[in-house]
Amino acid sequence: MSKLKIVVTRKLPDPVETRMRELFDAELNLDDSQMGADDLVGAMNRADVLVSTVTDRLDSRVLSRAGDRLKLIAQFGAGVDNIDVQTAVQRGVTVTNTPGVLTEDTADMTMALILAVPRRIVEGVKVVEADEFLGWSPTWMLGRRIWGKRLGIIGMGRIGQAVARRARAFGLQIHYHNRRPVSAAIEQELAATYWESLDQMLSRMDIISVNCPHTPATYHLLSARRLALLKPHAYIVNTARGEVIDEAALARMLEKKELAGAGLDVFEHEPAINPKLKKLPSVVLLPHMGSATMEGRIDMGEKVIINIKTFADGHKPPDRVIPAML
Ligand code: 8YV
Helix, strand or coil: CCCCEEEECCCCCHHHHHHHHHHCEEECCCCCCCCCHHHHHHHHHHCCEEECCCCCCECHHHHCCCCCCCCEEECCCCCCCCECHHHHHHCCCEEECCCCCCHHHHHHHHHHHHHHCCCCHHHHHHHHHCCCCCCCCCCCCCCCCCCCCEEEEECCCHHHHHHHHHHHHCCCEEEEECCCCCCHHHHHHHCCEECCCHHHHHCCCCEEEECCCCCCCCCCCECHHHHCCCCCCCEEEECCCHHHECHHHHHHHHHCCCCCEEEECCCCECCECCHHHHHCCCEEECCCCCCCCHHHHHHHHHHHHHHHHHHHCCCCCCCECCHHHC
16 A cells, blocks of 8 residues: 655654654655745645644645645644634645643743743843842842732633643632633632633733633734733733734833733744844743643654544544634
8 A cells, every 4th residue: 555645844853754754655844944835835736644833824825726635734733823724624634733742841831931020030141141240139130929929821721721730839829711611620629710701800910821722713812902901010921822912012011111021932923023022121032932842842743643644544533623623
C-alpha cells in the first residue's frame, strides 16, 4: 500500500520528523521557511494531509484553491484560529488539533507573567545588566503583593484551570468568566467564583488572565470599553491569543497609567507588536513561547501523528475540530 503523502509546513523537533518519515511519505520543511498563500495552495494540491501551525493562514480563499486530494489538516497546536474550519469541513477536509499536551507549559508561563509583572522582575534584571545596582534601599523597586489578590480568569478550560491550580498555591483568590460554569467539583477544588457577567468581574479584579481561544465570539472581547472597567491598579496577562484584546486600546491605557501593567506572550498582529508596548517598563513582552518546551513540542508532534494514523486507518481521529465547538 502506498504511504500517505504529508506536507509539514514548519520544521518540527527531530524525533517527530524521524517518526513522520518512517510512517508517511513526508515532505518536511528543514530550513523552517514560512509558507505564503501560494506555497500553502501548492502544498494542499500535492498532499493527502497538511500538517499546519499557527503561522499558516488557511482562510477560505486559500482553502478554496486546495486540491481534491487533501483530506486532512492536522494542526500542530491547540488553537485553530488560523484555519477557516467551517470552509475546510464543507470541502470534505477533516481538521484536527493537539489539545491537552500544552496545558501545563502554558499555565506555567501564565504564572510566570503573573509573578513577573507585579513584582517587576524584568525591570530588576535590566538594572543588574546595566550595572545600575548600587545597593539595597527600603523604598526602591517596590512592586505589588500577589498573595491575597483577586485573579479573574477569562476562559476556564484546561489551561484556565491549570492556571487556577497554580495561582491558588500563591494565595490568589480565583474568579472566572466562561461560557458556562465548570462543574461544582472543580469549582470547589479551586474555590473558584463564577461570574456570568464579564463586565462585573472585570471591575472587581486585581489581575486578569486571558485563557480563552480566539473565535469570532472572543475577538476584542477585551475591547476599549471593557478595559476601561478595570481598576487602575489592575494587571493583565495574556498567553492565549492577541486578538482577544484590543491591543491599541490596551497600549494607550498602559501609557496613560490607567492600568498598572501587562504581561503579554501573544499579540494581535504577530509578529508585529504595538511599539508603545515595547517602551513601557510596566509591561513584560514574550515572543509567543507559552508552549515552547521540548517535551511539549514532542508531545504535540506525537498527537499529530496519532491523528493522522487514526484517520489513515479509517477511524475518526481523536482530536477532530468540529465547527460547532468553536
Ligand atoms: C503553539 C499555540 O505552539 O497551540 C497553540 O495554540 O498558541 C502555540 O503554543 C502554536 O499554535 C503552534 O501551532
